[in-house]
Amino acid sequence: MQVKIDKCMEVVKKDDEIISPAARVPYYPLVIKRGHGAIIEDIDGNEYIDLLSSAAALNTGHAHPEVVKAIKEQINDFIHYTPAYMYHQPLVQLANKLIEITPGDFKKRVAFGLSGSDANDGMIKLARAYTGRSKIISFIQSYHGSTYGAISLSALSLNMRRKIGPLVPDIYHIPYPDCYRCAFGQKRESCNMECLKQLEIAFEYYLPAEEVAAVIMEPIAGDAGLVMPPQKYMDKLYGICKENDILFVSEEVQQGFGRTGKWFGIEHFGIVPDAIIMGKSIASGMPMSAIVAREEIMQAWEAPAHLFTMGGNPVSCRAALATIDIIRKENLLEHAHKLGEYVEHRFNQMKEKYELIGDVRGIGLSIGVDLVTDRATREKAKEAAAKICYRCWEKGIILTFFANSVLRIQPPLIITREQIDKALDIIEEAIKEYLAGDIPDEVLRVAKGW
Numbered sequence: 129m130q131v132k133i134d135k136c137m138e139v140v141k142k143d144d145e146i147i148s149p150a151a152r153v154p155y156y157p158l159v160i161k162r163g164h165g166a167i168i169e170d171i172d173g174n175e176y177i178d179l180l181s182s183a184a185a186l187n188t189g190h191a192h193p194e195v196v197k198a199i200k201e202q203i204n205d206f207i208h209y210t211p212a213y214m215y216h217q218p219l220v221q222l223a224n225k226l227i228e229i230t231p232g233d234f235k236k237r238v239a240f241g242l243s244g245s246d247a248n249d250g251m252i253k254l255a256r257a258y259t260g261r262s263k264i265i266s267f268i269q270s271y272h273g274s275t276y277g278a279i280s281l282s283a284l285s286l287n288m289r290r291k292i293g294p295l296v297p298d299i300y301h302i303p304y305p306d307c308y309r310c311a312f313g314q315k316r317e318s319c320n321m322e323c324l325k326q327l328e329i330a331f332e333y334y335l336p337a338e339e340v341a342a343v344i345m346e347p348i349a350g351d352a353g354l355v356m357p358p359q360k361y362m363d364k365l366y367g368i369c370k371e372n373d374i375l376f377v378s379e380e381v382q383q384g385f386g387r388t389g390k391w392f393g394i395e396h397f398g399i400v401p402d403a404i405i406m407g408k409s410i411a412s413g414m415p416m417s418a419i420v421a422r423e424e425i426m427q428a429w430e431a432p433a434h435l436f437t438m439g440g441n442p443v444s445c446r447a448a449l450a451t452i453d454i455i456r457k458e459n460l461l462e463h464a465h466k467l468g469e470y471v472e473h474r475f476n477q478m479k480e481k482y483e484l485i486g487d488v489r490g491i492g493l494s495i496g497v498d499l500v501t502d503r504a505t506r507e508k509a510k511e512a513a514a515k516i517c518y519r520c521w522e523k524g525i526i527l528t529f530f531a532n533s534v535l536r537i538q539p540p541l542i543i544t545r546e547q548i549d550k551a552l553d554i555i556e557e558a559i560k561e562y563l564a565g566d567i568p569d570e571v572l573r574v575a576k577g578w
């Protein structure tokens with residue numbers, strides 16, 4: 129249990145008074161003082177094991193010494209000069225590395241930005257510029273960020289769309305293939321991919337395929353609750369794109385940079401996308417995003433169609449170069465894969481004991497644990513998710529939930545087996561305490577979540 133959070137509460141109170149409410153999804157009053165590896169310390173001196181990695185943005189962990197060293201070195205040389213006008217080496221070095229680690233044995237180019245959101249916006253522009261077509265296909269329950277283009281691609285929450293329209297036009301949303309909660313009531317064994325038929329219906333009646341520029345898809349739907357599409361869906365969708373000269377874009381802002389045990393989530397499906405959107409963990413916490421696309425696609429737009437004064441910042445570039453080195457040197461892809469299998473196994477053991485756990489899914493260290501009030505109806509157990517996360521925080525674990533009911537297990541990839549074991553034991557304790565009615569309703573006033 130927490131001993132003392134007085135200093136944290138003071139900051140949270142002040143924050144509540146002066147920070148925009150549109151910028152926070154509250155879980156609990158954790159005010160961070162420092163972080164190292166997979167451990168966070170708050171300003172009252174309490175320590176936590178981090179299972180969130182700053183929303184999957186710190187795959188190499190907090191303040192990795194190699195990242196810190198690279199940042200310090202770069203700051204000593206120069207902090208920034210806009211690549212819009214002048215050149216710098218770290219930008220070119222990083223672009224080369226990104227081209228190297230992305231799937232596809234063809235010529236590529238890179239466009240840099242500052243956030244996953246702006247990269248999504250960039251992709252809309254680029255796909256339109258290259259194809260000369262305006263329409264974009266995205267997915268229901270997807271989250272792509274907070275700029276106008278990214279919000280328009282997203283379909284996760286009415287709150288992010290309310291009152292701010294009109295949004296970017298010509299974006300169409302189709303159902304993501306969610307085999308646990310199939311919107312069409314199908315069973316995995318007998319599924320005939322009714323969800324993909326929705327696209328065929330659209331192409332037949334109201335959405336001319338020859339006007340569609342791109343499908344922008346997360347290879348695992350993160351904020352939808354880490355939903356994994358089946359291989360046959362991916363093969364068929366990719367085939368439809370190729371038949372109709374539609375670009376297939378993998379949105380890897382959350383799943384990229386080793387999170388799933390491969391550099392990019394789409395590699396699990398053996399699909400080579402025309403472009404990849406990346407952000408979050410690319411620079412281990414420094415602001416940066418990138419689009420990596422086929423050479424001929426990237427040649428379709430001209431300056432200043434997508435440039436940012438602060439984009440491609442050399443400090444972020446150096447942090448990103450260090451990030452790629454660390455992932456390689458420390459074998460983090462393999463570690464994420466192996467540890468991920470272990471975590472899934474542990475949750476599956478818990479699933480056998482607790483009816484509350486409806487589904488355990490994901491890949492690598494991107495694992496969702498879906499809580500239900502009833503296994504037959506699969507009704508989401510939002511209160512349970514909120515209470516369990518809150519209790520875990522009280523016991524020293526940073527755990528959050530999304531899609532109302534899904535515990536989000538995305539620790540830094542450098543987390544050790546001992547740390548993850550401790551975290552899993554505490555999650556199990558919290559589940560038991562929830563089932564025993566030991567977590568008071570008042571925590572629901574704080575732990576709102578997605």
Ligand SMILES: Cc1ncc(COP(=O)(O)O)c(C=O)c1O
Pocket residue numbers: 183242243244245246248271272273274346350351379380381382383407408
């Ligand atoms: C899949 C995905 N795309 C895009 C974004 C937006 O990234 P950013 O918040 O860096 O703009 C997020 C952020 O949560 C995300 O999860």
